[in-house]
Ligand SMILES: Cc1cc2nc3c(=O)[nH]c(=O)nc-3n(C[C@H](O)[C@H](O)[C@H](O)COP(=O)(O)O)c2cc1C
């Protein structure tokens with residue numbers, strides 16, 4: 001995540017947008033790139049995309065809010081995902097969420113006060129054979145027990 | 158010196174999360190340090206399917222199957238197996254078979270499997286096109302371009318009897334034929350890699366382990382229907398699969414197998430990747446096409462079908478990843494060969510993601526017509542921790558449960574519908590006696606309510622109402638009329654919803670009501686949850702026989718509901734207990750009873 005570009009877009013991002021500008025169906029691909037760079041899609045970013053593409057803001061906002069993958073608020077430095085897909089749910093992944101709350105005081109959808117961790121529920125990360133599964137900053141942890149949670153968090157402290 | 162041994166290391170997402178990349182690096186390093194780097198080749202492959210036992214390392218030609226390997230084991234594997242020719246018994250899957258090798262054929266997990274779709278997963282390096290070609294890759298494309306007419310290609314699929322693996326089982330040749338018959342200069346080929354069913358990962362593993370098979374198949378389709386552009390719509394949550402597809406596309410362009418003038422034939426076909434963004438409904442084909450066009454993923458009424466009016470209004474063939482992966486084999490080996498596998502109703506194989514309360518979870522590919530009993534007990538090794546089998550859920554949020562009584566039904570598209578479930582995309586979730594069936598139905602409804610796009614009222618409002626009724630029942634406030642309401646609303650949603658999301662979302666409720674009526678009644682009439690899962694319906698008590706009075710539970714209770722004197726029996730104040738279960742989990746003597 002490039003924090004220095006909080007409000008502006010980097011050169012690469014603008015170049016990417018220009019490259020895709022004329023392609024039909026470009027909006028979602030561009031929003032992915034914005035989120036990849038900024039970690040989420042702020043109101044300002046959406047306005048900027050609207051300006052660069054000449055697409056009304058309402059259309060962009062409609063797309064951003066439709067898709068779960070796009071985040072509207074800034075995630076923590078390490079985003080934690082706990083899988084609540086069927087396989088993980090049956091194997092008790094809710095307990096992981098409870099444990100994270102106990103360890104970090106972190107609720108689903110929230111960020112810790114120091115901005116270090118955020119917590120998100122996801123539905124199947126495709127590692128169901130390892131259920132229950134959680135990911136931290138994209139690293140996958142399988143067969144997670146309550147007891148293993150503190151150790152996993154420690155790695156990212 | 159010639160290569161003596163191949164060491165295959167699983168590089169699927171599940172094994173990578175258990176550090177298979179480090180194992181790969183350690184093996185390469187050890188081979189070098191021990192002076193055998195010219196005699197062994199270490200290959201990073203796609204998923205072996207046996208995720209339960211991962212990370213997996215297989216050494217050829219002995220076919221030794223090592224499980225739960227750690228990076229530290231690399232030294233021993235090279236020193237013992239490669240240099241001294243002695244297997245490392247402690248890492249073999251079946252330690253008793255060590256004298257005669259614990260070979261892949263000896264492993265029950267693989268015995269009943271038959272691999273068409275997963276033919277290359279775990280055998281080749283997915284990032285090396287030469288390995289795909291060495292296993293007959295792109296032979297089908299060559300045949301399709303130079304030896305077959307578009308009609309021949311479609312006829313071959315017709316003979317094969319391939320039906321779509323994305324859920325509905327629609328005959329693939331018919332889709333292609335409709336699209337071919339429409340006279341239009343621009344047509345599209347789309348691969349549905351959205352795989353939204355929670356608990357299913359067949360498509361991911363196929364793309365990660367064998368991306369070229371999908372590229373080859375889409376190009377063949379382009380030739381058959383007269384399209385020059387393809388799109389792969391893939392979940393953004395699958396970064397490794399996206400990466401492997403990108404690598405594969407570049408390599409096949411470099412080899413003249415994709416892009417302009419393929420193999421010098423004058424036929425042009427190229428493919429682009431489009432990312433999904435976490436909306437389950439976008440797996441539905443019309444919503445998916447909307448999403449590729451950059452809109453909110455709202456389904457459209459059909460007809461017109463995508464075959465006639467699809468992406469940007471052009472005729473479009475859309476197939477699922479697994480459907481695609483079957484195509485090159487059918488063209489290469491012939492439809493006749495394919496049609497002999499499976500049942501009369503459904504030919505070929507099906508890949509299932511076997512998960513839940515099962516000993517060997519993983520990916521399994523079996524001929525159509527295999528029974529559930531064979532999958533769950535022979536391949537899957539039965540229920541974990543000696544618990545009792547309760548049901549298998551297939552078809553994800555659109556499917557239903559299959560009980561003990563139907564375990565011997567040979568599975569194909571038709572038979573699953575007859576017993577009240579459906580094939581779906583291939584998620585197979587095993588439940589044991591600890592799982593509450595009403596809770597599971599509520600879980601699926603919660604999912605579909607969340608994922609409903611909101612366009613049509615039956616799905617938007619009906620789903621929510623079903624969910625609330627289930628919530629009421631699991632909270633102990635259900636009445637007998639609620640059962641009738643569930644049935645009535647469910648039936649209405651089936652008939653009146655716009656797309657299959659709403660039409661099928663009542664299935665988990667209706668099917669569990671049919672097979673587990675007594676469990677619903679226990680919740681409603683007796684206010685009791687037989688499996689002890691529904692918190693509002695259970696209570697915790699302390700067994701005086703077992704309690705040692707250690708005070709651990711009292712110290713852990715977050716609301717101070719437990720009191721007592723050291724070394725005497727403790728007591729739970731039911732009026733204060735919030736049923737969080739912390740006492741139950743913390744007691745070392747098993748003295749906390751769930752009622
Ligand atoms: C709510 C919903 C979700 C779906 N999700 C998927 C999916 O994740 N993957 C898929 O291939 N098909 C999915 N389908 C089925 C597709 O609409 C379509 O039938 C399929 O892509 C056709 O390909 P096939 O003929 O190869 O099966 C879904 C359908 C519905 C109604």
Ligand code: FES
Pocket residue numbers: 083084085086087088089123124125126127128129131133355356357
């Ligand atoms: S259900 Fe959790 S990874 Fe699939």
